[in-house]
Amino acid sequence: MSGSKKYSISLPxxxxxxxxxxxxxxxxxxxxxxxxxxxxxxxxxxxxxxxFETDNEPLSREEIEAARAMLRHDQRDSGGAAA
Structure with a gap:
């Protein structure tokens, strides 16, 4: 993240x-x-x-699980939370 700017937001x-x-x-x-x-x-x-799915078949369950595994691996490498 480059710089910071102060914002006013409403939250519950x-x-x-x-x-x-x-x-x-x-x-x-x-x-x-x-x-x-x-x-x-x-x-x-x-x-x-x-x-992707506009031009191709919907992703299969296996493709989704493979993507999740890759995201979890990347998150562990960068110290973030698992997907």
């Missing part, structure tokens, strides 16, 4: 308090940024799959 209070209890006072923004990064990555992945 119970969700925000759960995050704050989990990460403490200093990690809230980093936690939200990581969650948004993961969401954007999944949205992009869905777009890639949809584009």
């Amino acid at each position: 209070e119970d969700l925000a308090e759960s995050v704050r209890a989990h990460v403490g006072s200093g990690g809230f923004s980093a936690y939200v940024a990581e969650a948004l990064e993961q969401r954007v990555a999944m949205d992009k992945l869905r777009e890639i799959v949809a584009d």
Whole structure:
């Protein structure tokens, strides 16, 4: 991520308090940024799959499981959460 910019967002209070209890006072923004990064990555992945399936047969269960295994491997290598 290049730079940071401050944004004001509205969150359900119970969700925000759960995050704050989990990460403490200093990690809230980093936690939200990581969650948004993961969401954007999944949205992009869905777009890639949809584009692929437009021109090809739908992915098989085996192809999906192979992709999940590759994602889990990459996540372990980069220290992220498993897919």
